[in-house]
Amino acid sequence: MNDYLKELEHCELCEHRCGVNRLAGETGVCRMTTPVVASATLHPAPPESYTVFMAGCNFKCLNCQNWSISQYPDNGYPQRGYVSPELLAEESVDILKSVSAGLIRADRIFFSGGEPTIHLPYIERVVKEARKINPDVKVNFDTNGYLTESSLKRVVEFTTSITFDIKAYDEKIHLALTGASSEPVLRNARYIAEHAGDKLWEYRVVVIPEINIEDIKSLTGFIADMNPELPVCFLSFRPNFVLENHPGASIELMEKCIETAKKSGLVNVSRAGQTGIPGSIPPSLKGIDDGAKLAGAYAANAGCRSDQRNCTTCLFINDCGIKRYMPGGFPGRL
Numbered sequence: 001m002n003d004y005l006k007e008l009e010h011c012e013l014c015e016h017r018c019g020v021n022r023l024a025g026e027t028g029v030c031r032m033t034t035p036v037v038a039s040a041t042l043h044p045a046p047p048e049s050y051t052v053f054m055a056g057c058n059f060k061c062l063n064c065q066n067w068s069i070s071q072y073p074d075n076g077y078p079q080r081g082y083v084s085p086e087l088l089a090e091e092s093v094d095i096l097k098s099v100s101a102g103l104i105r106a107d108r109i110f111f112s113g114g115e116p117t118i119h120l121p122y123i124e125r126v127v128k129e130a131r132k133i134n135p136d137v138k139v140n141f142d143t144n145g146y147l148t149e150s151s152l153k154r155v156v157e158f159t160t161s162i163t164f165d166i167k168a169y170d171e172k173i174h175l176a177l178t179g180a181s182s183e184p185v186l187r188n189a190r191y192i193a194e195h196a197g198d199k200l201w202e203y204r205v206v207v208i209p210e211i212n213i214e215d216i217k218s219l220t221g222f223i224a225d226m227n228p229e230l231p232v233c234f235l236s237f238r239p240n241f242v243l244e245n246h247p248g249a250s251i252e253l254m255e256k257c258i259e260t261a262k263k264s265g266l267v268n269v270s271r272a273g274q275t276g277i278p279g280s281i282p283p284s285l286k287g288i289d290d291g292a293k294l295a296g297a298y299a300a301n302a303g304c305r306s307d308q309r310n311c312t313t314c315l316f317i318n319d320c321g322i323k324r325y326m327p328g329g330f331p332g333r334l
């Protein structure tokens with residue numbers, strides 16, 4: 001066993017605080033034991049990077065665009081596997097020096113997933129090894145914000161930049177969409193604003209028609225109250241995972257979100273992502289005019305067995321229908 005993974009013997013890396021012994025094969029909400037790299041590749045989206053996708057996630061977002069990675073191991077999708085920190089560090093530093101990296105101006109290692117928090121000790125070790133080779137190597141951490149305060153402080157310590165998702169401000173919408181409470185996410189968003197604003201690349205908010213639209217005003221108000229100059233990027237929802245047939249966000253809706261953000265006082269607002277992807281709400285869910293209830297109904301249809309959809313307290317974390325969910329058109333469990 002690698003000593004640097006010792007804290008996985010009682011895992012409290014994120015706010016689910018499962019306390020399980022991952023090194024002995026016990027699993028908590030994320031269902032991960034030891035670190036698994038899904039893949040790593042040069043990535044042109046800002047901040048341009050060598051992006052390392054870590055497998056597994058502590059959220060079960062209905063709209064996950066990386067579900068084959070995030071819902072591992074239950075969906076059985078092949079991943080790259082364990083890579084020693086020394087090897088991944090050397091590979092990352094080497095690739096960032098390559099001509100291909102130069103062409104897209106990639107200048108940092110970007111840890112994404114899944115959710116990198118669930119592999120924090122491993123990532124710290126990769127960064128340490130990378131900085132032995134190049135002390136100036138930049139690092140981005142891409143997170144859903146559900147870290148403990150202690151994990152967040154560790155992340156702030158070693159990162160150059162942080163991309164921080166806020167799935168919803170409203171507790172019920174956040175629970176229904178992700179299976180986790182919004183409270184720690186908002187607390188951590190505030191911590192970054194107050195203590196590491198210079199590291200915040202942007203808060204990212206996926207705009208999902210009929211689900212979180214009414215929430216945008218509260219969310220942008222929350223951010224503007226902290227500091228109107230904090231950067232916010234709205235991402236257009238595109239049909240994915242459990243919401244595979246749900247309509248994508250229109251350009252008009254995205255512009256409306258930007259207008260709402262500006263009215264809240266935010267001055268550094270942008271949007272990204274393809275708009276206008278067609279889709280429709282299934283007939284059985286039509287007419288539900290509350291975003292949290294609609295998301296909850298989608299989750300129930302896809303196999304969530306908890307009314308609250310709170311994975312922290314759920315009795316079915318090791319037999320979760322959402323973790324096993326396969327969008328239509330994909331092969332069944334491998």
Ligand code: SF4
Pocket residue numbers: 011012013014015016017018019020027028029030031032058117118
């Ligand atoms: S969900 Fe969070 S606390 Fe639970 S085992 Fe995974 S990383 Fe640890």
Ligand code: SF4
Pocket residue numbers: 060179303304305306308309310311314315316317319320321322323
């Ligand atoms: S069944 Fe339980 S663990 Fe699975 S998504 Fe629902 S609340 Fe979360």
